[in-house]
Amino acid sequence: MAAGDFYDPGPLKHVAINLFYGWGYNFYRKENQLRADDQLVRGKAAWLLGTARASIDAAESAYRREFLPPPTRANPIPDPGAVAGAQAIERLSRSVGALASRIQGQPAPEEDRMTQRYRQEAATLATLVERDQILVGQADLLRSMIDGRDGPWVLENLPALESGVHAIETTLRDRAALLQGMAS
Secondary structure, eight states, X not given: OOHHHHOOTTHHHHHHHHHHHHTTOOXXXXXXXXXXXHHHHXXXXXXXXXXXXXXXXXXXXXXXXXXXXXXXXXXXXXXXXXXXXXXXXXXXXXXXXXXXXXXXXXXXXXXXXXXXXXXXXXXXXXXXXXXXXXXXXXXHHHHHHHTTOOHHHHHHTHHHHHHHHHHHHHHHHHHHHHHHHHXX
């Protein structure tokens, strides 16, 4: 059997295209490209936040080694200030990790044939990609701020880092509000 005999692009091509259309997919629709771009951009933002979290975790680990030595008979209780500092760095790490998870879990509008004619899906997706690009910028700024820093630096600059986390949370809320407004 020749390779050309197995797949005749004539009638089989029409069946395949009808199946894709039936599943709600069209290769050439701008909305599908924008939906894929949205996922890609959010994946990059989450990756950047994962990198930032790894840097924070490294700073926390070094901080704990330096300021929280193992207990001894002479000093069985660790310094409360050092414990509070380590806990603050740990909270920051958890916040950044939670943001990365939220970004990856953010929805993109589904292709819904019933309401497709009543909304501007391409415009909404383009706006989402713009919001997600802001997320990438914010995530990269946070990553660059923390990259290679130590625990004392993190504690000293904790308000600025928390402000960055808050800005990313605000962008995520704005993105969710945009989708919520679209659904109504």
